[in-house]
Amino acid sequence: MNAPSAAEGGSRSRTRRAILDAAMTVFAADPGASLADVATAAEVGRSTLHRYFSERTDLLRALALHVHALSNAAIARAEPNCGPPVEALRRVVECQLDLGPIVPFVYNEPTILADPQIAAELDTGDEVIVEVLDRAATQGSAGPPGWPRLVFWALLTAGYDAARKGTPRVQVVDAIMASLTTGTINPHHP
Structure with a gap:
């Protein structure tokens, strides 16, 4: 039976x-x-x-939780607490970049963010990213509380867009890493 x-x-x-x-x-x-x-x-x-x-809202809520779970699993697979901080950070950047542009969609979709329970769930799980950012920082942390986390996700969003436009993945990862670790942006590249 x-x-x-x-x-x-x-x-x-x-x-x-x-x-x-x-x-x-x-x-x-x-x-x-x-x-x-x-x-x-x-x-x-x-x-x-x-x-x-x-309804579409039901699918969007389930999608948000699905992408959040995939993101957390990817972070765990990247082993952000292992090895030198910059190498650990690079693995985290790569694993999140692999998830693709669905990540900024989920974290910016008004229908999803309007649900307080889903929004609260989406606001968890990336604490280890902040820890590895702190470990990898070469010049200390600047900005208001939470700034490194905001910058990380903003750079990934820019990375998704650049990759979608054809920028080679390794170049995207290198640019994100340079911005995160040294705060530099090469003015000779668009």
């Missing part, structure tokens, strides 16, 4: 994950995309998508 239930649970989980993965791609490319666009990308019918997420 339990086998069909377990199989159904696995199938439901795979379908839900396919919808969320498709939503990541679709909304990163077009923040105004419809649920029909997501259903098409997930290769499911609209009725199937609506069984999982009855």
Whole structure:
């Protein structure tokens, strides 16, 4: 009796994950995309998508938590507390850059941020980034409280945009690292 239930649970989980993965791609490319666009990308019918997420808001909330979990898992895989601070910071930058432009979408989408519970959840998990930023700082910390964290995410957002426009990934990572560790920006590159 339990086998069909377990199989159904696995199938439901795979379908839900396919919808969320498709939503990541679709909304990163077009923040105004419809649920029909997501259903098409997930290769499911609209009725199937609506069984999982009855409204766009439901999908956006689930997407936010999904991306947040992926970001936290990526941070853990980067092992930010291991090795020299600058190398650890580079691994964290690379792992977050790999998540792509869905990250700034999730953290800036008004529908998501309007939910206080989701917004509070999204505001957790990156404390280790601040710790590695503090360890890697070559000239101390400047700015108001929380500034290194804000700068980190702003530079990543710029990095997502630069990568989307064709800048080689290694160049994007190098530019982010230079800005984070030495505060320099090469004026000869756009």
